[in-house]
Amino acid sequence: MIHPLDRHFRTNIFGICSVELLWGFGMPLVIESTFLQLFLRHLGASSFLIGLIPTLISAGMALSSLISFSLTGRLERKRTAVILAHVFTALPVLAFGGVLSFTGIRSSSLAVFLSAYALFSIGVGLLNPVWNNYLVKIFSEQRAIPAMAAMMTAQSAAKLVGSLYLVRLVERYSFSSRGASLVFCLVGLLFLAGSFPFLFTVEEADAPASSSARGGRHSLPAVLSNRSFLLFLGTELEYFALSGVIYFYANYATEFRGVSPALASGLFVACNYLGGVLANTLLGWANLCTLRNKYLLTKAAALLGILLLVFLSAPWVFYLASLLFGASRGTRMMLLAPAVKRLTGAADATLYFAVLPILVLPLSVGLPLANGAFLDRFAYLGAWSYRIVFLAMGLFCLGGMAFTLRVPWSAESSRQPA
Numbered sequence: 001m002i003h004p005l006d007r008h009f010r011t012n013i014f015g016i017c018s019v020e021l022l023w024g025f026g027m028p029l030v031i032e033s034t035f036l037q038l039f040l041r042h043l044g045a046s047s048f049l050i051g052l053i054p055t056l057i058s059a060g061m062a063l064s065s066l067i068s069f070s071l072t073g074r075l076e077r078k079r080t081a082v083i084l085a086h087v088f089t090a091l092p093v094l095a096f097g098g099v100l101s102f103t104g105i106r107s108s109s110l111a112v113f114l115s116a117y118a119l120f121s122i123g124v125g126l127l128n129p130v131w132n133n134y135l136v137k138i139f140s141e142q143r144a145i146p147a148m149a150a151m152m153t154a155q156s157a158a159k160l161v162g163s164l165y166l167v168r169l170v171e172r173y174s175f176s177s178r179g180a181s182l183v184f185c186l187v188g189l190l191f192l193a194g195s196f197p198f199l200f201t202v203e204e205a206d207a208p209a210s211s212s213a214r215g216g217r218h219s220l221p222a223v224l225s226n227r228s229f230l231l232f233l234g235t236e237l238e239y240f241a242l243s244g245v246i247y248f249y250a251n252y253a254t255e256f257r258g259v260s261p262a263l264a265s266g267l268f269v270a271c272n273y274l275g276g277v278l279a280n281t282l283l284g285w286a287n288l289c290t291l292r293n294k295y296l297l298t299k300a301a302a303l304l305g306i307l308l309l310v311f312l313s314a315p316w317v318f319y320l321a322s323l324l325f326g327a328s329r330g331t332r333m334m335l336l337a338p339a340v341k342r343l344t345g346a347a348d349a350t351l352y353f354a355v356l357p358i359l360v361l362p363l364s365v366g367l368p369l370a371n372g373a374f375l376d377r378f379a380y381l382g383a384w385s386y387r388i389v390f391l392a393m394g395l396f397c398l399g400g401m402a403f404t405l406r407v408p409w410s411a412e413s414s415r416q417p418a
Helices: 003-028 034-042 047-072 079-102 109-137 139-172 178-191 220-224 227-234 238-248 250-257 262-285 289-310 315-344 350-359 362-377 383-406
Strands: none
Touching: 003 034, 003 079, 003 109, 003 383, 034 047, 034 250, 047 079, 047 109, 047 362, 079 109, 079 178, 079 220, 109 139, 109 289, 109 315, 109 350, 139 250, 139 262, 139 315, 178 350, 178 383, 220 250, 227 238, 227 315, 227 350, 227 362, 227 383, 238 315, 238 362, 238 383, 250 262, 250 289, 250 315, 250 383, 262 289, 289 315, 350 362, 362 383
8 A cells, every 4th residue: 555645756856856956966065065164264264163063053053953943843744944943044144145245355354254154053952853843744664765865975076076176266366355155155046946845845744743742642751851862863973973083184284194175175075075975875776675674874974984094195095085975974964864754753853853953952062162272272283183082083983873873773673753
């Protein structure tokens, strides 16, 4: 028998892939961006301030995720809320590009950027819980992972094109105000346009969130006592450790390994997204491996890439590491929403997605800032300052693998959503 949600499978795939295609073109600029690392260095930012970028994303998500739940948790239909959250997130990027086009790069440009990025981060926090819940709400559990794979493939392919465009832009304009304003304005417009293909998706009203929002089975105390969910959070050690590498390895490559800024700001990201496409194809559409083994492969790929950076120094190592990082990130992004819904057994998992960034805040905020502070303090060590940071992040990856082995994947795999 066909699941009721599967009647709209193709329509919903078209809608979410259209969103991610447009957002994917711009994401190399603002999320885990090697371009952003180098642009901020051009503005005079220290390693500590560069480490502040992922911290802003994490803090924004933690601060506004529960606000998102309080605004959307009782909504039976959430499509409009998802669209509005995407629009809000797009506007600060567009605004910064507009400011830069009028004022050029000034001594105040770094502060203006950080303010705009903070607003963008709050938007991501408002967007993330309701978006993740919406994605698993409009697909059946059996087809959720293939749907996420298609979505992430569209996003990764668009990111690949966007990153190659950044290579040409940096080669032509370096990091001039003209080139930077052009990119930020274009990305803001793409994000804005990419908010509306959700209108093509079909949302069933058979699983209202009101029951959980009123404090029933999936109230906040229940979330915090859910052992499967808490063990799953431990698997995120690898995710944030890898963030602590991705936000610095482009500067390591350009400062100590002779890689040009144009290649580091573009081709590193291109390899990253190519890895995501490959992982989504093999582990998503082809659906190879169990859910647990998919997660283990994710952690192993991240660890291998980090070790390559530490012990080898040839330029090709950075491209291979980028490919492995992309495979790890792409797999995690594909699996996160289906895994949380399966492990929690919640028909509406908005509260779980809202609480997740709060519980991992010490890692998401602490690791990038600690890495940036360490690199500034021990800059006299040269390349070894980066290698020490990378080795430390590798240990966190091992911790994530250990938690992955403890999560009761098989025990939860047969649970049906409440």
